[in-house]
Structure formats: structure tokens, C-alpha cells
Amino acid sequence: MANCIICNHSLTSKNDSAEHIIPNAIGGFRKVWGFLCNLCNNTTGHDWDAVLASQLNGLCHFFDIKRERGSTPDQTISTTAGETFRMLSQGGFALPKPTVDKTEAGGRTQYQVVARDMPEARRILRDLQRKFPKIDVEVELTKVQARTSYPKGMVEIPCQIGGVQAGRSIVKSAVALVHDSGIPAVACDQALVYLRDQNVPACFGYYSTTDLLIERPVGVPLHCVAVSGNSTTGMLLGYVEYFGFLRAVVLLSETYIGPNIENCYAIDPTTGMQLDLSVRLQFSQADMVDIFDYKHCDNEATKQAADAVFGPGMARKRQREQSHAVKKAVQYAFENCGAQPGDILTEEQLRIIAQLMSERLIPFIVNLNQPRPLPTSSNLRSDIKDQSGT
Ligand SMILES: [Zn+2]
Structure with a gap:
């Protein structure tokens, strides 16, 4: 057997490891053996491949890559309109963090909470309840409004x-x-x-x-x-x-x-x-x-090459967004039409379903009508020179 290419120690059946030719985190599958010892595989994976993968993480999201194992980590992105979102590993966007706004008027204090999901809303309300025991968390949760919104600006992908x-x-x-x-x-x-x-x-x-x-x-x-x-x-x-x-x-x-x-x-x-x-x-x-x-x-030339893949990538992304929006709207409408699973739907329930579905799909349809140019691609970082000192 050969030696490890980094530390030069002999590779044995005990210390040999499988190394992806293209890192798994960006979609590589094929592996080589007899190349790196376990220790160097871990070190180079952590020190080198993970850095490359984090530089390419936005692109992994945008192109929705298939991975052999694991999923693309969430990524914080900004838009040309100054918004900040998190791209989620399971697809879609979320607010980067929840917000709690306090307003004082006429001797009354009012809080407006924007959370990313119900468990988070419940957690924030419980925190507020500690300060203000009069707050009834379960009553407040019944007043929660679910809202879907899309980025207004152009998403900037690093x-x-x-x-x-x-x-x-x-x-x-x-x-x-x-x-x-x-x-x-x-x-x-x-x-x-x-x-x-x-x-x-x-x-x-x-x-x-x-x-x-x-x-x-x-x-x-x-x-x-x-x-x-x-x-x-x-x-x-x-x-x-x-x-x-x-x-x-x-x-x-x-x-x-x-x-x-x-x-x-x-x-x-x-x-x-x-x-x-x-x-x-x-x-x-x-x-x-x-x-x-x-x-x-x-x-x-790099920009032209990037544009050649971003165009079709954007078309696929819209297709995915559409499927996601329709699926969520159908699920929401059925859950809130008043029927139990297995019931035969009444005319009234069907009418409610149609109404709830269209309500839910409006943000997506409005978003479709927005002119959305291609995501921006930044230039290659030119630091080879810095690193070699030439
Ligand atoms: Zn080694």
C-alpha cells in the first residue's frame, strides 16, 4: 500500500480512509482509497474542504445540489434591497432572527412579535409572560397570523x-x-x-x-x-x-x-x-x-460563464418555488376548511378550500410578477499573489 500524501506515514487497513475526489459537501460522490490516513483526512477535510464548501455554500443552495450524505447548511444572504434572510437546508427562506418590537402609548405597553414558526412564537411569549404574568400565552397564540413574503431585492449569492x-x-x-x-x-x-x-x-x-x-x-x-x-x-x-x-x-x-x-x-x-x-x-x-x-x-469571461449557468438555474429554482408554494397552500387549505381527514367534503368546505388556497398563493403570484434579474456573481478573489508574496 502507498503512503499518506500529506504525512507520508504508511497506510494500512487500520488507518486508510476514503477520500472524495470532489468534496462531498459540494456534491462529490467518487472516492479514492490508499491516499490519505484517517488523521490527515479529518484535518484536510476540516481545514481545507470545509473552507471551500463554505465559500460555495450559497451556490449549493441556489443550484439545490444532491449530496451523498448530509444537507447543505443554512446560509445567511442579503439582497440588493438591503434585506437579510436565511436560506434553509430544506429549501425556502426564513427570517434571520425573530423580532420583538415594543411601543408605549397612553400608558400601555404593546409588544409585536415576529417569529419564524409557532414553537418560536410560544417561546418568546413565555419569556414575556415571566415579565408580565397577565399575558395568556395560549390566547395570544390564537391571534397569530401566518404570513408568506418573498425577497423584494435581488438575492446576492457569494x-x-x-x-x-x-x-x-x-x-x-x-x-x-x-x-x-x-x-x-x-x-x-x-x-x-x-x-x-x-x-x-x-x-x-x-x-x-x-x-x-x-x-x-x-x-x-x-x-x-x-x-x-x-x-x-x-x-x-x-x-x-x-x-x-x-x-x-x-x-x-x-x-x-x-x-x-x-x-x-x-x-x-x-x-x-x-x-x-x-x-x-x-x-x-x-x-x-x-x-x-x-x-x-x-x-x-468568468461572468459570462456564470451567467450561462445562472439563467437555467433560476428557471429550475422558480419551478421548485412553485411546487413548494402550491403544496403549502393545499395543506393549509385542507387543514383549515373544517373537515376531518376522511370526511366527504361539503360544497361549503370546497368553497373555503378554494378561497384559502388562492389567499395563500397570492404572495407567490405577486412575486412571479416582480421583475427579478439574475443573481449577481462576484469575481474570483485574487489572493494567490498575496499568499505567495510575489
Ligand atoms: Zn496522513
């Missing part, structure tokens, strides 16, 4: 990747695919030096001036890891792309002497399906100098 930790997650993914291609990870000498020593400058650069994917599927926010090794030029290169527009080229080695290889692992994270794709990955040492020097990092 889409920046980078930094010393997320950068190492990107490079580790390329090394994992080399290992998965049957080439010992030690062939990635430059990448391993970078991964093992936090003071070593980055061995990757963002790349957007040309599309390296051959026959890119239209509108798919795909994840892709590719490697290419050429013993004649000595170049062993990696390519990592997340959500179809965050793209980086990795220099794994300049002294590669193994068999020539080309390998690509790509998935559509919205379905978890693997995609059969290939990548043009032929750069010289001089090209790599340009890539490290930001000469292939073009913000306009």
Missing part, C-alpha cells in the same frame, strides 16, 4: 473561492484524480510540496480566457476534475472547475516520467449524475507562468 485553505482543497482534488488514474500520487511532486507546507506559494492559477472543456453541456453547473500527464514534456497538469464557472489550472509536476495519461471526472451536482467529458489540458512551463501571473484570469 461566489468567491480562494485563499490558502480552499486553494489546497482544489489542488488535493487534482492529486486524488491522478491517484485514481493509477499513477502514484508522488508523481505530483510540486503539488505535494504545496499541500504539505503552508508557506509554499500556490501551484495553481484561475483560468477563464478560453473554455478548456470539449463540447461543454449547455447550462449545466458542472463540477469537473481533469488530469493530463505527458512524459515527453514532463508536464503533469490538473484542471478543477466548480459550478461551471469557477475554473483553475494546477501544476502538479514539471518532471513527469510516467505513462501518458488523460483522465476527466465530471458530475452534474444537481442530479449527482456523472458526465462523460474531456478537457484540453496542454500547457507549457511558459504558459503556466502566465497562468500564475493572472494573464488567463478574465473577470468578464
Whole structure:
């Protein structure tokens, strides 16, 4: 068995671990073995992959990715209208926190409570009851009005990747695919030096001036890891792309002497399906100098690539919102029409159901009529230079 790529300890059946080529938190499925010891798997998962995943969390929500295990954590987002919401792991939005407003008028104190659900409303009223024993919590709860509202402004989704930790997650993914291609990870000498020593400058650069994917599927926010090794030029290169527009080229080695290889692992994270794709990955040492020097990092090209996936992503998101709104309206109408489960509905109950459903759907229908431009995509964070000090 090989050694752990980080600590170099021998891997045994006891300390070997399964490592996702693309982190599970952003939708990766395929795993490699004989690559990381348990300890380094935990450390790199916590220190590197978790940072990358948190930078990409808003996109995981927006595209509603499928994960092998766990769900996308809630995310606080703001809108161009200055609103703040939490995007929930089970779908939909919630207020970031409950509010309690106090007003004094004519010697009377009035409280208005806005809570995210009934248990929270009950908790807040109980707290108030301690101060004001006259409050009857159960009576007050009968006066609660449920309200559905949608963001008025355009949702701003954070889409920046980078930094010393997320950068190492990107490079580790390329090394994992080399290992998965049957080439010992030690062939990635430059990448391993970078991964093992936090003071070593980055061995990757963002790349957007040309599309390296051959026959890119239209509108798919795909994840892709590719490697290419050429013993004649000595170049062993990696390519990592997340959500179809965050793209980086990795220099794994300049002294590669193994068999020539080309390998690509790509998935559509919205379905978890693997995609059969290939990548043009032929750069010289001089090209790599340009890539490290930001000469292939073009913000306009990145924005165009982002827009190509955000448009279809928004259409899918609206479809999901519609199903969610209709389901909730039907549930609410049936629960409040006065019939018990199993009853044959009277004409009056049917009329109530129709009325309650349309009442409940009005906020959604009004929201549909709002002009809503695409979510904004921010530029890649340009801190590779800061990190290498060049
Ligand atoms: Zn280790």
C-alpha cells in the first residue's frame, strides 16, 4: 500500500480512509482509497474542504445540489434591497432572527412579535409572560397570523473561492484524480510540496480566457476534475472547475516520467449524475507562468460563464418555488376548511378550500410578477499573489 500524501506515514487497513475526489459537501460522490490516513483526512477535510464548501455554500443552495450524505447548511444572504434572510437546508427562506418590537402609548405597553414558526412564537411569549404574568400565552397564540413574503431585492449569492485553505482543497482534488488514474500520487511532486507546507506559494492559477472543456453541456453547473500527464514534456497538469464557472489550472509536476495519461471526472451536482467529458489540458512551463501571473484570469469571461449557468438555474429554482408554494397552500387549505381527514367534503368546505388556497398563493403570484434579474456573481478573489508574496 502507498503512503499518506500529506504525512507520508504508511497506510494500512487500520488507518486508510476514503477520500472524495470532489468534496462531498459540494456534491462529490467518487472516492479514492490508499491516499490519505484517517488523521490527515479529518484535518484536510476540516481545514481545507470545509473552507471551500463554505465559500460555495450559497451556490449549493441556489443550484439545490444532491449530496451523498448530509444537507447543505443554512446560509445567511442579503439582497440588493438591503434585506437579510436565511436560506434553509430544506429549501425556502426564513427570517434571520425573530423580532420583538415594543411601543408605549397612553400608558400601555404593546409588544409585536415576529417569529419564524409557532414553537418560536410560544417561546418568546413565555419569556414575556415571566415579565408580565397577565399575558395568556395560549390566547395570544390564537391571534397569530401566518404570513408568506418573498425577497423584494435581488438575492446576492457569494461566489468567491480562494485563499490558502480552499486553494489546497482544489489542488488535493487534482492529486486524488491522478491517484485514481493509477499513477502514484508522488508523481505530483510540486503539488505535494504545496499541500504539505503552508508557506509554499500556490501551484495553481484561475483560468477563464478560453473554455478548456470539449463540447461543454449547455447550462449545466458542472463540477469537473481533469488530469493530463505527458512524459515527453514532463508536464503533469490538473484542471478543477466548480459550478461551471469557477475554473483553475494546477501544476502538479514539471518532471513527469510516467505513462501518458488523460483522465476527466465530471458530475452534474444537481442530479449527482456523472458526465462523460474531456478537457484540453496542454500547457507549457511558459504558459503556466502566465497562468500564475493572472494573464488567463478574465473577470468578464468568468461572468459570462456564470451567467450561462445562472439563467437555467433560476428557471429550475422558480419551478421548485412553485411546487413548494402550491403544496403549502393545499395543506393549509385542507387543514383549515373544517373537515376531518376522511370526511366527504361539503360544497361549503370546497368553497373555503378554494378561497384559502388562492389567499395563500397570492404572495407567490405577486412575486412571479416582480421583475427579478439574475443573481449577481462576484469575481474570483485574487489572493494567490498575496499568499505567495510575489
Ligand atoms: Zn496522513
